[in-house]
Amino acid sequence: MPELPEVETLRRQLSHEVAGKKVVRVDVRFGKRISPSGAALMKALAGRRIEAVERRAKLLRLRFDSGLNLLVHLKMTGRLLVRPQGSVPTKHVHAIFHLSDGRELHWEDVRKFGFLKLMDDKKADAYVEGRGYGPEPLERGFSWQKMTACLRTRPNAKIKPLLMEQGCIAGIGNIYAVEALWEAKIHPLSRVKDVVDARMKALHRAVVRILRAAVLARGSSADDYLDLYGRPGAFVPKLKAYGREGKPCRRCGKPLKKMRVGGRGTAYCALCQRQ
DNA sequence: ACCTATGTTGGATC
């Protein structure tokens, strides 16, 4: 799925393109992943203005007038695309938002894992808070000490799946977990209790550096991700480990290995990233 | 054709 850099890219583009616009009509073509229902969404959002677009972790929140919110999680293969009026939706477009400027916002999701949730302000606040998201890594206050303290509440956890749990750092998924661990020279299977302060500092620095650079590049399109305009992100050529198994490590030259960690493919350097 | 992979995550199970 879109991880922090990809969702942040969409947030910025949506703020630019659709905030301030009115939704004149919504067509729902597949409503199973919409709550409370596709019909309720069509009814509630017709005529409503989009006031702001926010992001928390990988969750997007579109704020409408009259205190309504649309929470959007794209999961693995979700996309939001702005299209000209009268665009023919592709096979996996599940909802179309017709905007007051004539354009359309298409929600597409091949694997149908993602969701749209409509809720009032209070419910939306409670929902977002209830996810247990940790700090936003690109905001002030994300220190290596706090990150380390949070991770060390789970001393026996494997470092990589824990990074992806959202509870200590919001917004990291498989690609950026792989990258950050390579950069910080930490083995993906390392138990948290075995990661010393120096490595934690390196990890913190890597997370911030990589996520910043990836946002600047408008994200990574390793597989399905496209931005609001249907363009791929430009960060893939800058990836040092993800998708590079068999290719030489950019630090030491030894071919990268690939293993399965918590069910997810994980490239790493067996020489640089010792356990 | 069949088996495996794929950017997520929360609920079940060990």
Added chain:
DNA sequence: AGATCCAACATAGG
């Protein structure tokens, strides 16, 4: 409690 597994689904590639 904490760690690990797997389903939800569609498609591509070996």
